[in-house]
Amino acid sequence: xxxxxxxxxxxxxxxxxxxxxxxxxxxxxxxxxxxxxxxxxxxxxxxxxxxxxxxxxxxxxxxxxxxxxxxxxxxxxxxxxxxxxxxxxxxxxxxxxxxxxxxxxxxxxxxxxx
Amino acid sequence: xxxxxxxxxxxxxxxxxxxxxxxxxxxxxxxxxxxxxxxxxxxxxxxxxxxxxxxxxxxxxxxxxxxxxxxxxxxxxxxxxxxxxxxxxxxxxxxxxxxxxxxxxxxxxxxxxx
Numbered sequence: 001x002x003x004x005x006x007x008x009x010x011x012x013x014x015x016x017x018x019x020x021x022x023x024x025x026x027x028x029x030x031x032x033x034x035x036x037x038x039x040x041x042x043x044x045x046x047x048x049x050x051x052x053x054x055x056x057x058x059x060x061x062x063x064x065x066x067x068x069x070x071x072x073x074x075x076x077x078x079x080x081x082x083x084x085x086x087x088x089x090x091x092x093x094x095x096x097x098x099x100x101x102x103x104x105x106x107x108x109x110x111x112x113x114x
Numbered sequence: 115x116x117x118x119x120x121x122x123x124x125x126x127x128x129x130x131x132x133x134x135x136x137x138x139x140x141x142x143x144x145x146x147x148x149x150x151x152x153x154x155x156x157x158x159x160x161x162x163x164x165x166x167x168x169x170x171x172x173x174x175x176x177x178x179x180x181x182x183x184x185x186x187x188x189x190x191x192x193x194x195x196x197x198x199x200x201x202x203x204x205x206x207x208x209x210x211x212x213x214x215x216x217x218x219x220x221x222x223x224x225x226x227x228x
Binding site: 036042043044045046049089091100101102103105106 | 155158206
């Protein structure tokens with residue numbers, strides 16, 4: 001059974017710092033991995049999608065990497081800003097069947113202090 | 115503007131009552147999903163639908179029911195059989211087919227049952 005773990009559960013950094021969020025998964029049989037941002041009481045905003053054949057994806061100050069063989073992904077945020085404060089969720093899209101089924105981690109709550 | 119709408123944002127019900135949560139999308143996506151989010155837990159899949167008039171149970175379908183009569187709409191009914199209905203409910207959609215596509219999320223409905 002696929003399990004997704006995110007470490008740390010919470011992180012507080014000063015503004016301007018570069019930071020890394022970690023996501024690990026137990027089964028490497030995935031289609032892709034998706035990183036989301038969730039603000040308090042809101043829905044999820046997709047940040048980056050990495051297909052299983054890719055090693056990394058970049059969008060602005062965000063860079064996500066994928067090492068499928070070791071079951072790990074990282075989300076790198078450069079030059080953090082207070083507006084980056086949110087919960088970051090990773091989810092893997094499992095292989096098998098006709099579904100586009102996501103298995104989510106429990107998230108990392110990020111606070112960027114001004 | 116293309117997107118997913120969920121209504122209402124907040125919903126309050128008495129125990130023993132059924133309640134229906136609305137989800138509408140104008141992204142022309144075939145696949146739609148319902149997730150439940152509880153504090154400290156990742157999102158869990160309740161039901162999903164790959165095409166009109168077809169839907170499948172997810173990991174926690176007990177106490178819930180859905181219908182998919184139109185491509186744009188995927189309402190979720192929380193029945194009185196659901197033992198812990200208070201939660202944040204998120205609807206998502208994606209293009210059809212296994213694996214390759216991002217899921218897009220609505221803003222969520224927070225249901226409180228007392």
